[in-house]
Amino acid sequence: MRSKATLLVLCVWGALLVGLVGIAQQSPTEAPSGFDTPALSQNPGSASISNGIAEPPGDTFALDQQLFEQIHDVNTGLGPVFNAASCVACHANPVTGGPSQFTEIRVGHKDANGNFVNPTIPINGGADSITGRSLVNDRAVSPQAQEHVPDSENIRTLRAALNTLGDGFVEAIDDQTLLAIAASQPQQSHGFIRGEAIQVPILEAPGQTRVGRFGWKDQHGSLLSFVGDAYEMEMGITNRLRPKDATTVSKVTSDPEDTPDALGLADIDHFTQFIRGTKVPPPAAVLAATAAAQAGHEIFQRIGCNTCHVESIVTAPAGTVINGGTFRVPEALGNKVIHPFGDFLLHNVGTGDGIVQAGPADTADKLRTFPLWGLRMRPRHMHDLASLTLQDAIRRHRGEALLAALRFRALSPQEKQQLITFLNSL
Numbered sequence: 001m002r003s004k005a006t007l008l009v010l011c012v013w014g015a016l017l018v019g020l021v022g023i024a025q026q027s028p029t030e031a032p033s034g035f036d037t038p039a040l041s042q043n044p045g046s047a048s049i050s051n052g053i054a055e056p057p058g059d060t061f062a063l064d065q066q067l068f069e070q071i072h073d074v075n076t077g078l079g080p081v082f083n084a085a086s087c088v089a090c091h092a093n094p095v096t097g098g099p100s101q102f103t104e105i106r107v108g109h110k111d112a113n114g115n116f117v118n119p120t121i122p123i124n125g126g127a128d129s130i131t132g133r134s135l136v137n138d139r140a141v142s143p144q145a146q147e148h149v150p151d152s153e154n155i156r157t158l159r160a161a162l163n164t165l166g167d168g169f170v171e172a173i174d175d176q177t178l179l180a181i182a183a184s185q186p187q188q189s190h191g192f193i194r195g196e197a198i199q200v201p202i203l204e205a206p207g208q209t210r211v212g213r214f215g216w217k218d219q220h221g222s223l224l225s226f227v228g229d230a231y232e233m234e235m236g237i238t239n240r241l242r243p244k245d246a247t248t249v250s251k252v253t254s255d256p257e258d259t260p261d262a263l264g265l266a267d268i269d270h271f272t273q274f275i276r277g278t279k280v281p282p283p284a285a286v287l288a289a290t291a292a293a294q295a296g297h298e299i300f301q302r303i304g305c306n307t308c309h310v311e312s313i314v315t316a317p318a319g320t321v322i323n324g325g326t327f328r329v330p331e332a333l334g335n336k337v338i339h340p341f342g343d344f345l346l347h348n349v350g351t352g353d354g355i356v357q358a359g360p361a362d363t364a365d366k367l368r369t370f371p372l373w374g375l376r377m378r379p380r381h382m383h384d385l386a387s388l389t390l391q392d393a394i395r396r397h398r399g400e401a402l403l404a405a406l407r408f409r410a411l412s413p414q415e416k417q418q419l420i421t422f423l424n425s426l
Contacts, residue, residue, distance in 0.1 A: 030336065044062070068091075081130070095165075109153050116361065119136070136148075142249070155355065157383075165281050181195065182195040204224050218358065222327070227275070239256050281373040284425045296419040306341075308342070315333060351397075375426040
């Protein structure tokens with residue numbers, strides 16, 4: 001009997017030990033951080049370090065970055081209307097994949113019922129037009145294709161190019177995590193803050209949707225969708241997700257212009273793999289450790305900035321199927337703690353641009369919370385880059401952010417400087 005009892009105790013302890021080991025294995029770990037994708041004129045990508053993501057057969061992180069930096073011309077599909085000739089032109093500070101000073105033009109108008117309407121942009125001396133999108137490209141491959149904003153489009157805004165470093169981890173956030181953040185905000189803010197999550201189409205999975213998280217209007221929920229859309233909208237290079245150009249005026253190539261290479265991967269696949277392989281923007285460790293920055297961090301939390309600028313989020317477990325069944329979260333991205341200082345939700349903070357894209361009409365004056373990671377690398381702020389100081393950016397906050405902005409104004413000069421010091425450590 002004693003031996004049976006001993007065996008039973010050992011079995012129980014063994015089960016507990018296995019359970020504890022399982023819990024330990026499931027504990028989230030910090031996502032790797034670093035500005036580790038330097039742009040090099042020779043051997044692009046050769047000095048870059050990924051987050052450890054597995055590459056498709058035959059592919060490398062260096063090749064992904066090299067194609068991300070490739071400069072296009074009309075013979076490789078650039079245009080007819082475009083904003084930049086490469087991905088890196090808009091995503092380069094301080095390394096490939098970061099943000100830049102570039103802005104794009106978005107316009108439109110309201111109909112008699114107050115509904116947002118995309119513009120009709122005449123080109124080619126009025127013989128042709130571009131419709132169905134709010135984007136107006138700055139550049140063209142010929143004078144005939146050049147766009148201009150018509151006087152009729154009285155809703156006008158500039159939008160900053162966004163950071164893509166660490167966006168693989170953002171893609172790996174489960175929808176329910178973002179919905180839970182949105183659900184918690186009214187209680188945290190006495191009803192003032194109500195982040196909106198919208199369901200958007202997954203271009204690579206027709207008929208499937210996901211909570212949007214990429215772009216100023218959360219217009220995309222997957223990185224491949226975001227990349228495929230940007231390749232055509234910003235560079236005019238058609239692909240399997242966006243197979244038609246905005247216009248055929250001065251077009252010399254056939255659609256789609258982005259076709260698979262010898263590895264079976266199109267450019268948009270390499271771009272997506274590159275972004276998924278980047279590390280998250282790192283904080284300035286030395287400055288963050290100072291007493292002033294630590295005091296500023298406490299003030300940041302005390303006045304309510306972290307209700308929208310959420311400090312920590314955990315990604316979905318490795319193996320989770322997302323993006324309408326087209327992508328499985330890999331080990332490198334799964335169950336990782338990230339510190340984006342953003343909630344990836346839409347809010348009205350008084351700076352909305354009036355543009356409706358993927359969401360309902362109420363999103364016209366809403367924008368995605370700007371993730372503050374890597375903030376110190378941006379000399380201009382807000383969606384339009386019109387604020388040249390952090391103080392001005394904070395003062396522009398209204399709407400759902402009004403209480404936090406008022407609390408900032410009530411701070412002493414020393415406390416304001418401490419808060420700015422903290423922000424400059426991100």
